[in-house]
Amino acid sequence: MSRIAYVNGRYRLHADAVVHVEDRGYQFADGVYEVIAVQRGRLVDEEAHLSRLDRSLAELRIPWPMSRRALRVVVAEVIRRNRILESGLVYMQVTRGVAPRSHVFPPGVASSLVVTARSLPRFDRDAARKGVAVITIPDNRWKRCDIKSVSLLPNVLGKQQAKEAGAFEAWMIDSDGAVTEGTSSNAWIVSGSAELLTRQASSAILNGITRRAVLDIAAEQGCRLVERPFTVGEAKSAAEAFLTSTTSLVKPVVRIDDTTIGDGRIGPLTERLLELYAGHMLAQEVETG
Ligand SMILES: Cc1ncc(COP(=O)(O)O)c(C=O)c1O
Numbered sequence: 321m322s323r324i325a326y327v328n329g330r331y332r333l334h335a336d337a338v339v340h341v342e343d344r345g346y347q348f349a350d351g352v353y354e355v356i357a358v359q360r361g362r363l364v365d366e367e368a369h370l371s372r373l374d375r376s377l378a379e380l381r382i383p384w385p386m387s388r389r390a391l392r393v394v395v396a397e398v399i400r401r402n403r404i405l406e407s408g409l410v411y412m413q414v415t416r417g418v419a420p421r422s423h424v425f426p427p428g429v430a431s432s433l434v435v436t437a438r439s440l441p442r443f444d445r446d447a448a449r450k451g452v453a454v455i456t457i458p459d460n461r462w463k464r465c466d467i468k469s470v471s472l473l474p475n476v477l478g479k480q481q482a483k484e485a486g487a488f489e490a491w492m493i494d495s496d497g498a499v500t501e502g503t504s505s506n507a508w509i510v511s512g513s514a515e516l517l518t519r520q521a522s523s524a525i526l527n528g529i530t531r532r533a534v535l536d537i538a539a540e541q542g543c544r545l546v547e548r549p550f551t552v553g554e555a556k557s558a559a560e561a562f563l564t565s566t567t568s569l570v571k572p573v574v575r576i577d578d579t580t581i582g583d584g585r586i587g588p589l590t591e592r593l594l595e596l597y598a599g600h601m602l603a604q605e606v607e608t609g
Contacts, residue, residue: 324401326394326435331401334436343432344416348423349471351415351432352376357566358399358408359443362604364566366392368529373414376468381425382416385433398435407440409567413470443602448594449586451574452488454563456552457481459492459500466523475503489563491555491576498549500524505565506531509550509558510589517554520547530564530597537596543589552576560587562594569601570594
């Protein structure tokens with residue numbers, strides 16, 4: 321079956337889905353994006369993702385390419401045309417549009433919108449429980465990591481470094497020696513005294529939608545939640561560690577650099593949160609409007 325992408329008003333074969341050479345996303349990384357999971361054909365936490373898109377656009381003063389309602393229709397149509405009946409991912413990107421190259425905002429230019437989607441294998445509990453390794457690297461990003469910008473070069477370099485080190489993710493470390501987040505995920509630990517720690521939302525991290533869902537679940541469970549920066553030393557001596565993201569869900573971290581975390585397998589709280597997050601993800605209501 322051919323994949324279909326939406327590009328600025330048209331549904332196109334994926335192979336023919338192109339943007340203009342002077343799109344500001346291409347020339348300046350002047351754009352933002354969202355990735356939303358599809359489970360059982362439904363979008364997971366769609367409203368939260370669209371609200372974060374709204375915030376990212378507002379921070380960069382990029383106008384919405386269409387109304388929020390119209391965007392929902394386009395996303396639903398891309399899912400339908402790509403026949404994502406079970407699991408998948410939707411990617412949407414909005415840039416400041418196409419204009420002759422000049423740093424200042426171009427006046428009167430419509431923002432560009434691209435929406436793509438792909439199917440993924442169905443959620444596999446056993447695969448999800450498998451622990452991964454992370455490395456630590458300096459966080460050398462800009463100071464507005466709360467904006468989901470397409471400018472991802474440090475993240476790309478960090479993820480590649482992780483891959484070359486045989487790890488799944490790189491946790492980035494700020495100038496105080498504290499973990500900010502992963503290159504495409506948020507970082508969590510469970511301390512020896514059973515506190516669940518993740519860095520508070522600020523301009524130093526992207527406030528993950530999965531992070532927020534897991535915070536809600538943990539609060540409902542009566543976990544001892546602490547939102548604060550934690551150091552690499554704290555992470556390495558933690559009882560459990562995990563990362564969260566739309567694509568990785570709740571993923572156990574069992575090695576940080578050369579240090580094994582816990583007994584090298586998924587920890588009990590991580591396991592509970594994974595189970596509850598999977599329940600949340602698979603139980604999305606059909607939203608109207
Ligand atoms: C830098 C960064 N942090 C955190 C996340 C997790 O965000 P979410 O849970 O919304 O996928 C992502 C996701 O891509 C990311 O790129």
